[in-house]
Structures are given as structure tokens and as C-alpha cells.
Amino acid sequence: MLLDAQQTKPMEGGPSFSLRNRAQRFIWSAAWLVLASWTPPFLHPWRRTLLRLFGAKVASTAGIYGSARIWYPPNFEIGEHAYVGPKVNVYCMAKISFGDYSLASQGSHICAGTHDIDDNSFQLKAKPIEIGAQAWIAADAFVGPGVKIGEGAVLGARACAFRDLEPWVVYSGNPAQALRKRKYQPRSFSKTC
Known part of the structure; x- marks a missing residue:
């Protein structure tokens, strides 16, 4: 999917992704714009269906x-x-997964892509992000490429995570720093809820 920047020269206007990938993303963006972007909040089932039609793995709830x-x-x-949530940007150049009962609040940015700043061609890189079960990415927070957000972890509003976050710990700041353990007691949830 990612092209070699030395050959395609994206710094001079060349592509970073294959033509097929760019075409798929264009069709997807148009479909979301026309069929989903304007829909009211309660139409989650419709948006789940649309995402599945385009290859996403979306749980029924x-x-x-x-x-x-x-x-x-x-x-x-x-x-x-x-x-x-509203206005969340899931920039999934690589896989981004959200565990059960996790939440990304309004305006947060989950970004699985970056560039090699030491490469003269500024090669694009993609690294997967995993957001654990019951974790919360608060409003306007940023999660960088390759980060694993542990189960139950909280990334506070406008905080930036560039490294893995430990389970059941509250973080804030840029870069995110651990504040304390979460007082909330972890519990198991049934898949049939």
C-alpha cells in the first residue's frame, strides 16, 4: 500500500499510496460524505453497515x-x-483497533501514520494502534503511530500519547505523563450484553 518515496518523490508531488488505494479511499470518502456524514447520532446501525460494506470490522453494538x-x-x-465520538479523526494508514467499551471523545485524533524525518525522501511509515477495552481517549487528545493504550487507561483532554499507556492509569499532558492509577475497579463484561 505504501510506495517507496525514493521512487515516487512525494516531496515533489508524487503519490505515497498506490493508485488502487487512492481510488478506494476516494470512493469511500464520497460514500461517507453523501450517505453518513450528515446523519443524526441515533443512526449508528446505518453507519456500522456502511463501514462494514467498505471492509471495516464493526461490532453490532x-x-x-x-x-x-x-x-x-x-x-x-x-x-x-x-x-x-463527534469529529474524531481515525487516520488508519495501519490498523487501528478499539476494544470493547472503549471511547474516543470529540475531536480526538488517532494517527497511525508518520514520516521518517531522517530520510531525504521523507518516507511515510504506518504503525498500528491498539486501544484497549474500557480505555478512554478524551476530547482533543492525540494518539501517535504504534501506540498501545492499555485496558482501562485514560488519556486526558488534549493530551498526546507517543508511547504505550499502562492499563488502568490516568495520563495527561504533552507528552502524556502518568498521573495516578484509576480508582474505577475493572470488571468483566459479557459479549452478550
């Missing part, structure tokens, strides 16, 4: 708001009762 942006559905996976 997941919620994705119409104003959210999913960059490439085949790299998107979301579990039971997990939510992607």
Missing part, C-alpha cells in the same frame, strides 16, 4: 458518529459498545 472521519475502513476495527 459499536457507535460511530457521522462527523467522525475513518480514513481507510479495511484498517478499522471496533468492539462491542465502543464509541468513536
